[in-house]
Amino acid sequence: MVPIMVPGKWSAPTAMANLTRPDKMDITLPYILTHPGTITISTRMVGMTMVRPEELENQAAYLEGLCNTLVAGAEIERGEIAEKEAFRTKIEQVCRAAITEYEVTQNSLVNFPSPSVQLKCFGSLSSGFATKASDMDLGLVSPLSLPQPDAAGSPIPRLIEKAFLELGLGARLLTRTRVPIIKLCEKPPEKLLVDLLEEREKWEKGIVDNDHADAADEDENAEMEYLVKEGTGDPTDDLSGQKADRSLPTGSSNEPALPAIRQPENQSLSAYYNVAKRILRKMGGRDITLSNCRELVEEDYIMLNKVCEAFLKGLRDPELKRRLSDYLSLSFKPLPNGPNYRSLAGVFAQMEGERIVMLCESDSAIGSVEDAEESARMLIVSWKNLQNQPHFGIEPLAYTKQLQLHLEKLKKLPTAQLLTLEQNQHEAATGYHARTLKILSNLRPRNDSDAEAAKQFIIDKYTAGVWPSTVRAQVREFVDSTNGALSLVAVARRHKSLQLALELEKAVEHRLYDTSLESDIRKYISILRGPMRESIVHDPQYDYVVPVTKHNIETVKRMRGLRDPAKMAVNQPRDPYKDKLEFPKSGVGVQCDINFAAHLALHNTLLLRCYSHSDPRVRPLVLFIKHWAKVRGINTPYRGTLSSYGYVLMMLHYLVNVVQPFVCPNLQALGPPPPPEGMSPTGLDETIMCRGHFVGFWRDEAEILRLAQMNQLNGNRDSLGQLLRGFFEYYAQNGSMSTYPGRGYDWGRDVLSIRTPGGLLSKTDKGWTGAKTVIEYRPNAAVNSPSTDTPPPAPHMALKSSADPTATTEGATGHEVASPSLGKAATNSAATHKNGEVKEVRHRYLFAIEDPFELDHNVARTVTHNGIVAIRDEFRRAWRIIKAAGLGNFNEELLQDVAAVKEEGEKSTYLQLLDEIHGWELFE
Structure with missing residues (x-):
């Protein structure tokens, strides 16, 4: 039986016409059999994997139990919703007052209607898919303001931020997002509020943190901090000494002058390379990449060559500089038979590779096995031949790739790995030792007589590579002052004890431990830095240890209960997504994000809410999947995985298009038809068109609810457990399904599209076959500078990917530049404009989910290679656990929290480190 679906506000004939279409029906096998010729059965609708009924029943029961338990504890409580609504009402009044005052005083709109300004809730709180502690998403709407609050140059975001701060709320305007967003908290800690006010004051004075802006693109500041600390041995935030070694060219000539770049003492090649990249970017240039190689013009290459030449001339090591300058590819002289184009990344690879070759050609007492040494010699010859390749400039990107491939081979040489051995910043001493x-394991002394010399050579290389310099000096002192033969194990143990002492010291200085523990921790730091003692029983594995005595044993025992200091933020790499202005996760009252361009998001939210009304099973299913993605660590977009919204769309696609009979009807297919092509959107109802996008769908919530309660929207009676089982099977494999017709999702080819009948499009048809880089000019008038100068033209340009040279980014905000010369002009204009910034935005299509309304927007654009691997691995893991549950095997936990597992593993690693440092003997 085909269920009847009643339309909402549009005409009944339209809806009834939809019902006569097979793709609008609840297609089941009995229906197909009784209606021959109605529909063509594709290969996706035949062939179902057979599973024993008892296994299916066990699997469904397992998931049903998990879902019921989870949902009962995960649903947001009414009191929390009321608290958030009260806060929304309060801050809405603040927004109204601020905007009204501005419109009256600045735009002379004395009759400006304050109620026209609204803060509308969207996202999970409004869609019905909120869990406990869900943040509130709000969209600011002020239809009578000109320019609109989300327009470049609008002062409204900054006005509202100031109004919130003056009330003592924690407010921070995010300036590097697609549109302005204010992060807001109700009860900020005193220090956070002071920091937010200071940040606001800096903006009012026109102070722009350029280094911080650069760090958002690349984690370069951490490297710069490293080189300063490495040179002095002390922490410092003053990078002025490094900045003095780089300067931009000046002059009125169109020919770019040679910038001055010098590599300071103790600066690594990678840090020096980051400086060169930054200078190239500040000059308005860019390095050659796969996505922009077809767009660069002569002026780009000239500028790039100038920076590359300065990069080489600024090298600190004169011998390395001399060797590189002798190569044809780095002579920087005009070539008779072709261009001498090159990439900055290629020059950096040449520097790294030649440094390795220099070291390998020096004499040492240790080497590889004979066959490996012969291979190494041949590789070095090949490397030198590559540097003198006469036609390197014809295809600079291909030449760079050759250099990098050869470099990777050089880096894998065991001898090279030892000769370049260095402890990475924030690398654990245990990891450095293991490496x-x-x-x-792949090296040996060149001669038997060299065994002792080789042993000492290894200890010297290990010690010389220790980071930071303060710990290195202490390890060196231990090596030099110890009488008799020393093993690498003993040296590494000294290193581990000293690094642990340093990490504990930093943690105490930053008050990361309870104050009642500080006295014991300081005593323990002294123990770790104290003299090591030789084993009494001459245990070869514990020849020298930090002794545990009758006097300090209680202190050592208490240290076993500490949290590992190495995992604390002060001892970890700087997280570009965290800074001193980040809000705490709890203890600050209600938190929310205020979006200034949430018009489409409001329609999206209503669409999701209507889907949640269409069947009582939708909400618990979505809550379960959101929780699963969270505990498994695959729902953080800015770390390369998928947003919660993306997982909601994945579930809705499955319920609308995969399950047979369907659980949810396609609400967009049941909506009003789009307006005719060419028709002006002006005057159309806002439920039809929103900012140039068709937003029609069946949005009659009351009617959807009524029909759902009468079981008239679908013919599906599957349990929650059965539906969850099918969901994981669908996304875990692309073979035949076992409970529904068709095959699993093809991650490589398919685009999820819940608006489309059938739910799938191909990446090829969408033009989403290769990553694309979009150059965006972002005017900063309202967000980074008090000035409101008019932004330059051509704010947005799309670069074609070489993988798809004809494709452009659809629907780009602003203008797209197809011409290389025009693109260059726009780039230069944007790069030199004082109130704007040029940013390359990467659009990825490893996973593709079409937004229901903004059809050129990939909801999964944030998913990186590592992210897609993690997501797919988690689906496979879940499906493996579900299949095992069908056989009565419950060894793995489907909803195991990866963060808790990681914390448990870190604790175990910390205890093993203490055992390693102290050994098992008790000394007098």
Whole structure:
């Protein structure tokens, strides 16, 4: 039986016409059999994997139990919703007052209607898919304001931020997002509020943190901090010494002058390379990449060559500079038979590779096995031949790739790995030691008589590579002052104890431990830095240890209960997504994000809410999947995985298009038809068109609810457990399904599209076959500078990917530049404009989910290679656990929290480190 679906506000004939279409019906096998010729059965609708009924029943029961338990504890409580609504009402009044005052005083709109300004809730709180502690998403709407609040140059975001701060609320305007967003908290800690006010004051004075802006693109500041600390041995935030070694060219000539770049003492090649990249970017240039190689013009290459030449001339090591300058590819002289184009990344690869070759050609007492040494010699010859390749400039990107491939081979040489051995910043001493042992497993003394010399050479290389310099000096002192033969194990143990002492010291200085523990921790730091003692029983594994005595044993025992200091933020790499202005996760009252361009998001939210009304099973299913993605660590877009909204669309696609009979009807297919092509959107109802996008769908919530309660919207009676089982099977594999017709999702080819009958489009048809880089000019008049100068033209340009040279980014905000020369002009204009910034935005299509209304927007654009691997691995893991549950095997936990597992593993690692440092003997 085909269920009847009643339309909402539009005409009944339209809806009835839809019902006569097979793709609007609840297609089941009995229906197909009784209506021959109605529909063509594709290969996706035949062939179902057979599973024993008892296994299916066990699997469904397992998931049903998990879902019921989870949903009962995850649903947001009414009191929390009321608290958030009260806060929304309060801040809405603040927004109204601020905007009204501005419109009256600045725009002379004395009759400006204050109620026209609204803060509308969207997202999970409004869609019905909110869980406990869900943040509130609000969209600011002020239809009578000109320019609109989300327009470039609008002062409204900054006005509202100031109004919130003056009330003592924690407010921070995010300036590097697609549109302005204010993060807001009700009860900020005193220090956070002070920091937010200071940040606001800096903006009012026109102070722009350029280094911080750069760090948002690349984690360069951490590297710069590293090189300063490495040179002094002390922490410092003053980078002025490094900045003095780089300067931009000046002059009125169109020919770019040679910038001055110098590599300071103790600066690594990678840090020096980051400086060169930054200078190239500040000059308005860009390096050659796969996505922009077809767009660069002669002026780009000239500027790039100038920076590359300065990069080489600024090298600190004169011998390395001399060797590189002798190569044809780095002579920077005009070539008779072709261009001498090159990439900055390629020059950096040449520097790294030649440094390795220099070291390998020096004499040492240790080497690889004979066959490996012969291979190394041949590789070095090949490397030198590559540097003198006469036609390197014809295809600079291909030449760079050759250089990088050769470099990777050089880096894998065991001898090279030992000769370039260095502890990475924030690398654990345990990891550094393990890495050293792995390298040594492929090496041997050149002669038996060299065994002792080789042993000392290894200890010297290990010690010289220790980071930071303060710990390195202490390890060196231990090596030099110890009488008799020392093993690498003993040196590494000294290193581990000193690094642990330093990490504990930093944690105490930043008050990261309870104050009642500080006295014991300081005592323990002294123990760790104290003299090591030789084993009494001459245990070769514990020849030298930090002794545990009858006097300090209680202190050592208490240290086993500490949290590992190495995992604390002060001892970890700087997280570009966290800074001193980040809000705490709890203890600050209600938190929310205020979006200034939420018009489409409001329609999206209503669409999701209507889907939640269409069947009582939709909400618990979505809540379960959101929780699963969260505990498994795959729902953080800015770390390369998928947003919660993306998982909601994945579930809705499955319920609308995969399950047979369907659970949810296609609400967009049941909506009003789009307006005729060419028809002006002006005057159309806002439920039809929103900012140039068709937003029609069946939005009669009351009618949807009524029909759902009468079981008239679908013919599906599957349990929650059965539906969850099918969901995981669908996304875990692309073979035949076992409970529904068709095959699993094809991650490589398919685009999820809940608006489309059938739910799938191909990446090829969408033009989403290769990553694309879009150059965006972002005017900062309202967000980074008090000035409101008019932004330059051509604010947005799309670069074609070489993988798809004819494709452009659809629907780009502003203008797209197809011409290389025009693109260059726009780039220069944007780069030199004092109130704007040029940013390359990467659009990825590894996973593709079409937004229901903004059809050129990939909801999964944030998913990186590592992200897609993690997501797919988690679906496979879940499906493996579900299948095992069908056989009565419950060894793995489907909803196991990866963060808790990680914390448990870190604790175990910390205890193993203490055992390693102290050994098992008790000394007098």
